[in-house]
Amino acid sequence: MNAGNPRPGRRACMAATLALFALAVGACGDDGGGSDSGGSAASGGGGEEVLIGAAWPQSGSFAFQGKASLAGAQAAVEDINAAGGVKSLDGAKLRIDSVDVGDAPEDATSAVNRFLTQNEGVAAIVGSWLSSLSLASSEVTERAGVPFVTEAFADDVTGREGFTHTYAYVPPATALDDLMLDATLPGITEAQGEPKRVALVGDNTAAATPLQEALAQQFADRGIEVVEREQWTPPLKSATPIAQSIANAKPDAVYLIAYVFNDVSSVVRELRGRGYDGPIVQNGGQALLPEWREFGKGVEGMTAFVATNPLNKSEELAADLAKKVGQPYVQQDHLDGYVAVQLIAAALEEAGDSDPQAVSDAMQGLQLTEGAAVDVLPRDEVRFAENGRIDPAAGVLAQWQEVDGELVPCTIWPEDYAVCKPKW
Numbered sequence: 001m002n003a004g005n006p007r008p009g010r011r012a013c014m015a016a017t018l019a020l021f022a023l024a025v026g027a028c029g030d031d032g033g034g035s036d037s038g039g040s041a042a043s044g045g046g047g048e049e050v051l052i053g054a055a056w057p058q059s060g061s062f063a064f065q066g067k068a069s070l071a072g073a074q075a076a077v078e079d080i081n082a083a084g085g086v087k088s089l090d091g092a093k094l095r096i097d098s099v100d101v102g103d104a105p106e107d108a109t110s111a112v113n114r115f116l117t118q119n120e121g122v123a124a125i126v127g128s129w130l131s132s133l134s135l136a137s138s139e140v141t142e143r144a145g146v147p148f149v150t151e152a153f154a155d156d157v158t159g160r161e162g163f164t165h166t167y168a169y170v171p172p173a174t175a176l177d178d179l180m181l182d183a184t185l186p187g188i189t190e191a192q193g194e195p196k197r198v199a200l201v202g203d204n205t206a207a208a209t210p211l212q213e214a215l216a217q218q219f220a221d222r223g224i225e226v227v228e229r230e231q232w233t234p235p236l237k238s239a240t241p242i243a244q245s246i247a248n249a250k251p252d253a254v255y256l257i258a259y260v261f262n263d264v265s266s267v268v269r270e271l272r273g274r275g276y277d278g279p280i281v282q283n284g285g286q287a288l289l290p291e292w293r294e295f296g297k298g299v300e301g302m303t304a305f306v307a308t309n310p311l312n313k314s315e316e317l318a319a320d321l322a323k324k325v326g327q328p329y330v331q332q333d334h335l336d337g338y339v340a341v342q343l344i345a346a347a348l349e350e351a352g353d354s355d356p357q358a359v360s361d362a363m364q365g366l367q368l369t370e371g372a373a374v375d376v377l378p379r380d381e382v383r384f385a386e387n388g389r390i391d392p393a394a395g396v397l398a399q400w401q402e403v404d405g406e407l408v409p410c411t412i413w414p415e416d417y418a419v420c421k422p423k424w
Contacts, residue, residue, distance in 0.1 A: 049095045050086060050354045051119060052077075052344060055112050055127030055137050056337075060103030061260060065129050065285055065333045069151070070098055071325040072337030073126060078324065079372070080345050088352035094345065101128050105136035112140040122146055123354045124347075126340040129333070130259070131157060131173075131207045138166045147360040149343055151307060151336040154207065158388040165360045167384055169339060169377065170307035171393035173207075176283060177214035180255075180305045181222075183397040183413045184281050188253055191424035192278075195252035199228035201242055201267070202257030211283060212257050227251050236263040243270030253279040261286045265295075272298040279303065279424055288331035288398060288409040299400045299407060301423055306332040307377075308339070309398040309409060311417040314375045329408045331398075335376050342373040343382070364388070378417050399423065 054073050056066035077094045085091040099115040101108035108128055116122060124147040128137045134152035141148040148166045150157060155172045171179060188195050200215055202208045212231070219226050227249040230242050236258075246254060254271065258264050264286060271280070272295070280302045287304030309332060310318035321338060322330045343363065348354060351362035368374050368382040378394045385391035397413035401420050410420035 048089070048092050048354070050089065050092050050123050050348060051121055052094060052096045052341065053112070053115055053119070053122050053125035053127075054096050054098045054337075055101050055108070055115070055125050056098070056129055057103055057133065058098060058100035060107075062103050062130055062133075064261070064289065066101075066127075068285075068325070068327075068331070068333035069127075069129060069337035069340075072321065072330070072334035072339075073341045074337075075321055075324040075334075076338045076341035076345070076372070080341070086345060086348045086354075088349050089354060092348075092354070094341070096341065101133050101137060103130075103133070105132050108133045108136040109140055112137045116140065116144050116146065121354070123356055123359050124149060124344045126150070126337070126344070128152070129336075132205075138163070142166060144356075145360075146356045147344075147347075147363055149340045149363070151340070155389075163388070165356075165388075167343070167363050167388045167390075169343060169373075169382075169390045170336075171395055172389055173210055174214070175393035176211050176305065176395075177218050179393065179395050180215070180281065180283060181218055183305055183395070184253075184279070184303065185222075187413070187422045187424050188279055191422075192252070195224060197225050197227045197249070197251045199230075199246045199249060199251040199254045200226050200257070201228065201230040201246065201254070202232075203234045203236070203260065203263060204231045205234065205259065207259055208257045215255055215257070232258075232263070234258070234260045234263050236260075236266060239263070239266035239270045243267055243274060243276075246271060247274040247276050251278065253281060255281050257283055259284050259286055261289055261291065265291065268298070268302065269295065281305070285332040285336075288333075290328065292400065292409075293407045296407075300402065301399065303397055303399045303412070304409065305395055305397050307395055308332060308335050309396050309411045310335075310419060311376070311378060311396070311411055312419050313417065315419065317372065317375055328406065331409055339373050339376045342371070342376070346371065346373060378414060 054070050056069045058066050077096050081093045085093045099111050101111050125141050126149045128134045131152040131154035134150045134157050138148045142163050150168050151170050153173045158166050158168050228246050282304040292299045318330050347359050347362040351358040373382050378396050396411050398409040399412045401410045412418050412422040
């Protein structure tokens, strides 16, 4: 690893390491600022404890995803501490405390602000799953000079002027349309011929709308007709009219861009009920939740473009992580939490200093070619561009298939990292 040159305009690292205190924050539990180390903090072995905040939704519409991310982060802390902690900090152990950011930006802002106010010596914060929540959380962390490591796709999470402490380890939204079509169109074409007609439907949220618009333009540029285009405001009141319109249009494929599980599952259920058996493509971790297993054969072949999923180079790690989090398989959200903490640990190791500015500077200079973060992500090297976004943009396509008698979302693209062969 090479710390490299810090981003221009950053403050110089402080000369002395801040003493980090293991403070209990249980008094905040009733108002969303509570602590939950999940038993992952370790004691003993040299060095101070290093505190990382986990700012994911633990209540509201995105609680399942937030809890999965937190479980992955706690597993990473357990693994890092069991391996000796941060060696450049005399074996300092990591401790992760959870703060519930809810499901609204204003809740995220107040929760993260409260967490930082009530906890001294926070080395970094991870979160907040949904782009709108990440935007709100990072406003607070940036003002405090604390590095924020996120899985948010929105370009503005890292692209805002003056933001120098925010890092995203997933591709930006503006790259998703190209990546999604590169991942899906060749396979669909090989299986059933080049698609000429597609449906493009989804919600009207800030995360979904730009991707829908980018895909619409891509389809137009490629001579593919969008025969059905629908949007809704979540929660979707009834999936019946949308599903009926799609079925009547008889598209070669459906691109379903929405992020609330109840909405997308209702659309898929209605579509399958009307006999539509063509490809359904989603973006995001809601497409990989265990609840999809209830669809049985109806979910087979459905795909989702995500930041990561178990890869052929991470199958052993993923199997071990599934045991740790108590799930039949791990998916994007578990892996997101795991890799976020691994990236912070790598920055701490490189910096040899737990001061937030030192951690941020080290994060900017990371060039990882081995280790857990590289194993989990679909790339051979992990580094961040000047704007804090992982570079180059990459992702994976996961497809629901029956593997060893169990329905699981299995990685089918890129081919270099695939676990299963695609079945369109």
